[in-house]
Amino acid sequence: MAAEMKSGLASRFESLLVLSAMNVLVVGGAGYIGSHCVRQLIAAGHRPVVLDNFVYGHRAAVAPDLKVYDGNLGDEALVGRILRDERIDIVMHFAAYCYVGESVTAPLKYYFNNVVATLHLLNAMIEAGVRKFVFSSTCATFGIPATLPIHENLPQAPINPYGQTKLDIENALKSLATAHGLSFAAFRYFNAAGAAEDGSIGEDHDPETHLIPVAIDVATGRRPHLELFGTDYPTPDGTCLRDYIHVDDLSRAHIAVFEQLAAPGAQLFYNLGTGTPTSNRAVIRAVEQATGRRVKVVEGPRRAGDPPALYADSSKAQRELGWKVKFPGIDAIVASAWKWHASHPDGYADRKRPGTRA
Numbered sequence: 220m221a222a223e224m225k226s227g228l229a230s231r232f233e234s235l236l237v238l239s240a241m242n243v244l245v246v247g248g249a250g251y252i253g254s255h256c257v258r259q260l261i262a263a264g265h266r267p268v269v270l271d272n273f274v275y276g277h278r279a280a281v282a283p284d285l286k287v288y289d290g291n292l293g294d295e296a297l298v299g300r301i302l303r304d305e306r307i308d309i310v311m312h313f314a315a316y317c318y319v320g321e322s323v324t325a326p327l328k329y330y331f332n333n334v335v336a337t338l339h340l341l342n343a344m345i346e347a348g349v350r351k352f353v354f355s356s357t358c359a360t361f362g363i364p365a366t367l368p369i370h371e372n373l374p375q376a377p378i379n380p381y382g383q384t385k386l387d388i389e390n391a392l393k394s395l396a397t398a399h400g401l402s403f404a405a406f407r408y409f410n411a412a413g414a415a416e417d418g419s420i421g422e423d424h425d426p427e428t429h430l431i432p433v434a435i436d437v438a439t440g441r442r443p444h445l446e447l448f449g450t451d452y453p454t455p456d457g458t459c460l461r462d463y464i465h466v467d468d469l470s471r472a473h474i475a476v477f478e479q480l481a482a483p484g485a486q487l488f489y490n491l492g493t494g495t496p497t498s499n500r501a502v503i504r505a506v507e508q509a510t511g512r513r514v515k516v517v518e519g520p521r522r523a524g525d526p527p528a529l530y531a532d533s534s535k536a537q538r539e540l541g542w543k544v545k546f547p548g549i550d551a552i553v554a555s556a557w558k559w560h561a562s563h564p565d566g567y568a569d570r571k572r573p574g575t576r577a
């Protein structure tokens with residue numbers, strides 16, 4: 220009797236799950252943040268499929284049984300086919316080129332991929348009648364903020380083409396919401412960091428420019444030293460302050476927003492960080508503590524365009540989405556990154572398309 224009740228409850232729970240399950244196209248789902256989001260989607264009972272051209276993504280970052288389309292997000296015919304064949308409800312768009320320095324020297328590469336290709340993706344959605352979109356934006360759209368912490372209503376004034384491409388798409392989304400009833404959420408991430416709690420997937424960029432994986436590479440002897448850009452900033456220890464947010468915390472916000480996307484024409488903007496400023500030196504100390512090894516540092520001059528401090532006010536996401544950060548401190552974030560790097564010293568070791576990264 221008890222067993223019957225239990226199985227009845229279980230099947231009712233399952234049917235509820237099925238009712239609310241969304242078919243989600245995860246564009247850039249083989250990349251760092253996208254692959255973590257795919258995991259969270261599956262855990263929440265949704266049905267993701269991935270579109271990635273693997274220019275930076277990794278096959279091993281997505282489960283072998285997951286449907287993966289190898290193609291370009293700017294290919295409208297392909298995207299249209301996927302949207303219809305997979306009966307997609309929501310598109311999550313993580314794919315972009317993300318190197319700030321390269322965006323300054325090769326801006327067209329960034330405008331073509333981050334803006335032009337994204338407009339094709341959006342056109343394919345409009346044509347196919349798919350009206351829900353979640354976009355990976357960035358705190359770089361704010362440029363050098365006049366005040367801190369950075370809340371959603373501060374003026375956006377990017378100082379490099381990368382940030383500008385993201386702001387261009389934010390603006391295009393507003394127009395599409397008005398003209399076509401597109402519902403969208405644009406999340407401005409601060410510094411994404413960390414890895415899956417089981418250490419099975421993690422961060423593997425090539426080239427890697429992010430402080431935590433670079434410091435771990437130095438600790439493990441894969442790089443000779445870490446260059447610390449600027450030690451004379453007006454901050455407590457002279458180094459830049461940044462806001463590190465765990466990749467799974469970011470991913471959870473993407474799912475928490477589904478309900479709000481139900482309203483046609485919804486225009487949602489959220490800054491996602493922990494709100495805790497962490498200095499570069501504090502990150503290095505956390506890496507030394509997690510790895511038990513020294514990180515050799517070479518102090519260098521400031522890098523052009525690096526603001527002294529960037530950290531988020533994420534109270535809007537907490538209030539409106541019920542979103543809560545599970546990894547509030549740098550130690551827990553670095554520990555999860557270390558779990559991945561310690562078990563995958565060569566990352567995914569699948570450099571599939573050498574030469575495509577230039």
Ligand SMILES: NC(=O)c1ccc[n+]([C@@H]2O[C@H](COP(=O)([O-])OP(=O)(O)OC[C@H]3O[C@@H](n4cnc5c(N)ncnc54)[C@H](O)[C@@H]3O)[C@@H](O)[C@H]2O)c1
Nearest residue numbers: 247249250251252272274275276291292314315355408411
């Ligand atoms: N990592 C961060 O700290 C951070 C901070 C702010 C914003 N963001 C944004 O978050 C998103 C994800 O960042 P990430 O660190 O996971 O990057 P990533 O490079 O690891 O992932 C991007 C994925 O998109 C794919 N891709 C790129 N262009 C494509 C195209 N034209 N067609 C199909 N696939 C394509 C790549 O192969 C890769 O798998 C980006 O849009 C980035 O701008 C990241």
